[in-house]
Amino acid sequence: xxxxxxxxxxxxxxxxxxxxxxxxxxxxxxxxxxxxxxxxxxxxxxxxxxxxxxxxxxxxxxxxxxxxxxxxxxxxxxxxxxxxxxxxxxxxxxxxxxxxxxxxxxxxxxxxxxxxxxxxxxxxxxxxxxxxxxxxxxxxxxxxxxxxxxxxxxxxxxxxxxxxxxxxxxxxxxxxxxxxxxxxxxxxxxxxxxxxxxxxxxxxxxxxxxxxxxxxxxxxxxxxxxxxxxxxxxxxxxxxxxxxxxxxxxxxxxxxxxxxxxxxxxxxxxxxxxxxxxxxxxxxxxxxxxxxxxxxxxxxxxxxxxxxxxxxxxxxxxxxxxxxxxxxxxxxxxxxxxxxxx
Numbered sequence: 001x002x003x004x005x006x007x008x009x010x011x012x013x014x015x016x017x018x019x020x021x022x023x024x025x026x027x028x029x030x031x032x033x034x035x036x037x038x039x040x041x042x043x044x045x046x047x048x049x050x051x052x053x054x055x056x057x058x059x060x061x062x063x064x065x066x067x068x069x070x071x072x073x074x075x076x077x078x079x080x081x082x083x084x085x086x087x088x089x090x091x092x093x094x095x096x097x098x099x100x101x102x103x104x105x106x107x108x109x110x111x112x113x114x115x116x117x118x119x120x121x122x123x124x125x126x127x128x129x130x131x132x133x134x135x136x137x138x139x140x141x142x143x144x145x146x147x148x149x150x151x152x153x154x155x156x157x158x159x160x161x162x163x164x165x166x167x168x169x170x171x172x173x174x175x176x177x178x179x180x181x182x183x184x185x186x187x188x189x190x191x192x193x194x195x196x197x198x199x200x201x202x203x204x205x206x207x208x209x210x211x212x213x214x215x216x217x218x219x220x221x222x223x224x225x226x227x228x229x230x231x232x233x234x235x236x237x238x239x240x241x242x243x244x245x246x247x248x249x250x251x252x253x254x255x256x257x258x259x260x261x262x263x264x265x266x267x268x269x270x271x272x273x274x275x276x277x278x279x280x281x282x283x284x285x286x287x288x289x290x291x292x293x294x295x296x297x298x299x300x301x302x303x304x305x306x307x308x309x310x311x312x313x314x315x316x317x318x319x320x321x322x323x324x325x326x327x328x329x330x331x332x333x334x335x336x337x338x339x340x341x342x
Contacts, residue, residue: 004170004179004186007060011190015056019198022052023205031089033206045203047089050211053159053191054082057218060187065180070225073112074184074218081105081145081217085210099142102213106141109221110134116224141220144243148216149209150253151246154273155201157287161245161294162215163192168242168298169219172305173226181226188218201283219243237316241301244319245272245294252327275330 026032026046033047058075065071084101087093093101109115115137118128129136152158170185192215198204207215223239240247249272256262276286300319304312 003064004183007064007183008186008190010063011056011060011187012194014059015052015191015194016197018052018055019049019195019205022046022048023198025051026205029090031208033208045206047206047208048086048210049195049199049205049207050082050085050089050209050214053195053207053211054078054214056191056194057187060190061184065183068180069112070114071180073109073114074221074225076112077105077108077221078214078218080108082210082214085208085213089208089210098209102142102145102217103138105145105217106138109141109224110137114221114224116140137224140224141217144220144223144239144247145213145216147243147246147250148219149212150250150271151273152207152212153271154283154287155203156196156199157273157290158212158215158246159192159196159199159207160287160291161243162219163189163196164291164294164298165219165239165242166192168301169223169226169239171302172238172242175302175305176226178226181222184218184222184225188215188222201287216246237312238301238304241297241304241319244297244301244323245290248272248323248327272330279330 023046026048031046031048032044034044057078061071061075081102084093084098084105088098115133116129117133118126148158148162151161166185166189170182170189173179173181173185195207195211199207219239253271273286273290276289277283281289297319300315303315307315
């Protein structure tokens with residue numbers, strides 16, 4: 001049995017066993033997500049579920065994988081972002097303080113030489129970033145960390161989308177023979193999938209910022225560590241497509257708020273899941289529909305690694321057209337009907 005499959009199973013079993021204990025701990029310590037006008041749930045729900053995801057991932061990785069410099073940096077950075085998330089789940093940190101924590105977590109990776117030193121253009125040529133390598137890496141890590149954080153708005157949404165994205169990167173890494181990345185993504189996928197048993201609608205626990213930031217951070221970091229970013233001829237398009245749903249939702253939110261003259265960091269009810277609910281979909285239907293879209297983007301990402309450059313460009317253009325058409329159709333760029341903003 002391949003080691004990465006064992007890592008997947010170990011993380012799956014661990015998170016399944018640990019989550020009930022985390023639920024009890026969250027209730028006892030007051031780490032509860034209370035309803036408000038912008039949220040969908042109607043009663044307080046424990047929100048420290050990311051702790052179970054983190055512990056399950058660590059159990060799988062620490063028991064089976066050799067500790068290279070990169071792995072140590074990844075685990076230290078992941079632990080730091082989890083600490084930031086736990087504090088935020090208890091006392092709701094100001095946005096600037098949370099952002100500082102994310103930047104520091106990204107700097108830990110850079111200190112262990114985990115950075116984007118080059119990208120490839122559509123013609124397969126290398127573009128070396130040189131002095132831009134560190135700021136580009138920090139921007140990438142912080143950006144992806146926040147995209148997963150922002151999409152965590154419906155029961156099971158962030159966990160399911162993260163599972164699909166990690167499986168996508170796992171399959172691409174298998175194609176390129178990058179076994180450490182395969183192992184890490186397998187462990188992350190197992191932890192995310194196992195957590196869904198408790199997080200799918202009706203959720204018994206939320207992952208909170210502890211989980212959403214950890215998943216986003218690990219996904220971003222693993223994509224930098226692996227050969228995934230250089231295996232495709234179009235640079236970081238593969239991981240971007242794999243996590244396309246939260247990236248697009250965040251991008252649409254920025255465009256929407258800018259056009260509406262609203263501060264970019266001010267929450268609203270215009271996110272994709274809000275729009276689907278407003279169109280009459282139930283929570284489960286909206287989440288399943290977004291799973292399908294994430295899987296579509298994942299398949300497109302995998303296809304990019306198997307086709308010629310010209311076909312890859314056609315795939316990207318085709319996906320972009322579908323996305324823009326669908327976004328306009330459901331009114332995601334409009335600030336109208338966003339009642340409940342505050």
